[in-house]
Amino acid sequence: PICYKIYYGTSPSSLTESLRVTNPGISTFVVGNLSPATWYFSLVSYNSANVESPYSQVVSKTIT
Numbered sequence: 383p384i385c386y387k388i389y390y391g392t393s394p395s396s397l398t399e400s401l402r403v404t405n406p407g408i409s410t411f412v413v414g415n416l417s418p419a420t421w422y423f424s425l426v427s428y429n430s431a432n433v434e435s436p437y438s439q440v441v442s443k444t445i446t
Contacts, residue, residue, distance in 0.1 A: 424440045
C-alpha cells in the first residue's frame with residue numbers, strides 16, 4: 383500500500399522534520415506542537431520499499 387510522509391520546517395528550502403501518515407484513506411492530518419513561526423510543508427508518497435515520490439508543491443502556514 384502507498385502511504386504518505388509530511389516534510390516540514392521553518393524554511394521552504396529546509397524541510398528538516400517529517401511525519402509518516404500510514405492511513406492513506408484519511409482526508410485530514412494535524413501536525414501539533416508547532417512553535418510560533420511560518421511553517422512550510424510538503425508531502426510525498428512512499429511504497430513498501432520506502433521509495434518516495436518527488437515532493438509536492440510547498441505550502442505554508444503561519445502559527446501565532
